[in-house]
Amino acid sequence: MIDFDWLFFLEVSLAGLGSGALLALTGLSFVLIYKATRAVNLAIGEMLMIGAYAFFSFSAGLGLPWWAAVPAALACGGLLGAVIERAVIRPMLGESAISVLMVTIGLGSVLIGAVELLWGADPAQLPDFMGTSPVFLGPAYVSRKIVIGFAVAATVITLFILAFRFWRGGVALRATATDQGAAYSCGIDVPVVFSMAWVFAGVAAAGAGILVGAVGGISPAMGIFGLSALVVVIVGGLDSVVGALIGGVLVGLIEAWTGTYLGGEFKTLITFGLLIAVLMVRPYGLFGTVEIERL
Amino acid sequence: MSITRRTALALALATATTLAGAPARAADDIVIAGSMPLTGVFAFAGIGVHAGIQDYVKIVNDAGGIAGRKVVYVAEDTAYKVDQSVAVFNKLTSQNKVNLYYGDSTGFAKTINPELNRLGTMMMAGASFATELNDPKAYPLQFMAGPDYTEMVGILLQYIAKTKPGAKIAFVHSDTEFGRDPIGPSEAHAKKLGLDVVVKIVTPPTAVDVSTEILKLRRADPDFTIFHGYVLAPLPEFMNQAKQLGLKTKFMGTFWSMDNSLWGKVGEAADGFMGVMPYRYYYDAEGKSPMLEKIRAMRPEYQSTPYLQGFLTTMLYLESAKRVLEGGKELNGPNLKAALNSIKDFDTGGIIGTPITITGNSIPVGRVYRYDAVKKAMLPNSDWIQLGK
Numbered sequence: 160m161i162d163f164d165w166l167f168f169l170e171v172s173l174a175g176l177g178s179g180a181l182l183a184l185t186g187l188s189f190v191l192i193y194k195a196t197r198a199v200n201l202a203i204g205e206m207l208m209i210g211a212y213a214f215f216s217f218s219a220g221l222g223l224p225w226w227a228a229v230p231a232a233l234a235c236g237g238l239l240g241a242v243i244e245r246a247v248i249r250p251m252l253g254e255s256a257i258s259v260l261m262v263t264i265g266l267g268s269v270l271i272g273a274v275e276l277l278w279g280a281d282p283a284q285l286p287d288f289m290g291t292s293p294v295f296l297g298p299a300y301v302s303r304k305i306v307i308g309f310a311v312a313a314t315v316i317t318l319f320i321l322a323f324r325f326w327r328g329g330v331a332l333r334a335t336a337t338d339q340g341a342a343y344s345c346g347i348d349v350p351v352v353f354s355m356a357w358v359f360a361g362v363a364a365a366g367a368g369i370l371v372g373a374v375g376g377i378s379p380a381m382g383i384f385g386l387s388a389l390v391v392v393i394v395g396g397l398d399s400v401v402g403a404l405i406g407g408v409l410v411g412l413i414e415a416w417t418g419t420y421l422g423g424e425f426k427t428l429i430t431f432g433l434l435i436a437v438l439m440v441r442p443y444g445l446f447g448t449v450e451i452e453r454l
Numbered sequence: 455m456s457i458t459r460r461t462a463l464a465l466a467l468a469t470a471t472t473l474a475g476a477p478a479r480a481a482d483d484i485v486i487a488g489s490m491p492l493t494g495v496f497a498f499a500g501i502g503v504h505a506g507i508q509d510y511v512k513i514v515n516d517a518g519g520i521a522g523r524k525v526v527y528v529a530e531d532t533a534y535k536v537d538q539s540v541a542v543f544n545k546l547t548s549q550n551k552v553n554l555y556y557g558d559s560t561g562f563a564k565t566i567n568p569e570l571n572r573l574g575t576m577m578m579a580g581a582s583f584a585t586e587l588n589d590p591k592a593y594p595l596q597f598m599a600g601p602d603y604t605e606m607v608g609i610l611l612q613y614i615a616k617t618k619p620g621a622k623i624a625f626v627h628s629d630t631e632f633g634r635d636p637i638g639p640s641e642a643h644a645k646k647l648g649l650d651v652v653v654k655i656v657t658p659p660t661a662v663d664v665s666t667e668i669l670k671l672r673r674a675d676p677d678f679t680i681f682h683g684y685v686l687a688p689l690p691e692f693m694n695q696a697k698q699l700g701l702k703t704k705f706m707g708t709f710w711s712m713d714n715s716l717w718g719k720v721g722e723a724a725d726g727f728m729g730v731m732p733y734r735y736y737y738d739a740e741g742k743s744p745m746l747e748k749i750r751a752m753r754p755e756y757q758s759t760p761y762l763q764g765f766l767t768t769m770l771y772l773e774s775a776k777r778v779l780e781g782g783k784e785l786n787g788p789n790l791k792a793a794l795n796s797i798k799d800f801d802t803g804g805i806i807g808t809p810i811t812i813t814g815n816s817i818p819v820g821r822v823y824r825y826d827a828v829k830k831a832m833l834p835n836s837d838w839i840q841l842g843k
Contacts, residue, residue: 167669167673170669171666171669174663174665174666174669175666177663177665178662178663178665178666181662181663271493272493275493275497280493280497280498280500280501281498281715281716281719282498282685282686282687282716283716283719284686284690284719284720284721287721291694291697291698292698293695293698293699300669300672300699301665302663302665302668302695302698303698304691305663305665371662374662374663374691375661375662375663375664375687375688375691376686376687376688376690376691378495378498378685378686378687379494379495379497380494380495381662381687383659383660384660384662386660387660415665415666418656418666418667419666419669419670422656423629423655423656423657423658423661423667424629424656424658426629426658426661427629427658427660
């Protein structure tokens, strides 16, 4: 048998888990909005970018410490979600899913333009707030940012899963997702639920943006990361929070293994191959609800 | 077709707006037009190039133009999309008698080439240093104001072979046309110079996290890692993690990732980053650089490397135009290109620190600079290297 480097494999897998967690967190924003409002939000990558730039302004611009800049950026993300829902999405209520989808594509362009106007077109780096000393799990090296990213993503997703199960607001959101008419008749304020979904999605996207920006830097083009997350949620199931987590980890691991053993040029090929395979076997995603209407 | 009053009014209004919008232009103006990526993924470069062209045009016009003819520059945003670049090209060339054109990408340069040859009225350069374009037979009316990407890597390899013979090299490139461009020929070049290419790492264009790539790099343990196909990200993260792991490799890049202000924002991790630059930096004070002095007088704040690229491109455009007019020839594409190729031991006013000769479509000259985080500046780390000499 050839000598297989298990330590290397372990390190690669840990790195894959970490980047998968970032994908899962971004995927969570997709899922929150889709679950509540049945809108596919293709501007999620750009919402993530705004969160990263907001953090950049608070930390590098205003000189706030990270523990103040992070909540401020998350609040901006939430506010952005609320504004988008109220100003752009709610007037589209009752329109076809394709119309809403097209609106979100346009919204993405608007957000990119806004970033270029406000912050300029140059790429930049977020201030280092996670420390630089390497982390070793036993003999295996893991990037510190990736460990932190994984911990944050896992915590946030767990919180959301618990909220959907036990919190009144979470239950209201699930009820609205299942049957809007029935939810109305039970006294659930559906428009408020819609707003809430967008606000939480905005916060999750901003959080993901800060993590993604800390690892990969920020630029008006960073929203393209949202495209990778779209794969994750389609694989996991567009309306499943658990699906986003498992889909993210799965895609992260597969990308890491592919990149290492086949070469980086195969990453996209294999990822989208997986997407097609899952769509053929389970068109609603691994954990999605069966009656999801495909676009 | 009957014309209603409303259509007539609309037509009249449209005509009036067009006439009012178009600046008065003399028939013998020399026109430079450009498809400029002022927004989109390459806006960082487009904005700099745009300013560089404007400034050189202003310098020339203030000095009386070219053979008494005024130079006019018109450009529109393309968002770095080929279809939009082509639309801008069609619009600007139909509205103006364009002599010189600036294209924003390799894709555009390749797409527009047949049309450029068919028209035969203008010479074109642009933001692309693609190796493929450095072929005077296939691209007879185009050029690039610097070395092509393979030549850029060639300059780095030559530097490495001289400073550390037999060194181990890693190539890290993006999985794009831009990223793949120099890799094949550079591998062969490295071998010829006695260097050992130990690993080639490809990153997808959407890549954010580079942890797995760093692990590969750590196993290969190269002396030098050459990046190509990026502006900034993911280079800083590579360098951060490499530092965490104590890797001894030195990181290098090519022109588009060499801007001083970008690395200034990276801070400490940028220290030691090296790369190839075909031009001097805005702040370089060594030697005689009358052009840099002019730029500094016009713009007291730092100007980016794309700015210098736009500035030098325009200098070469107008030097060619001057030679054509002095020769009493018609200002068209083939004549402009022939004039460009007559440039021999030309002094760029210090933008390039050595006299240049353009025999084909590129200027295979460059110098290795190294970023000093304490001084917050890219500083020269080699002499000017001319390939083929």
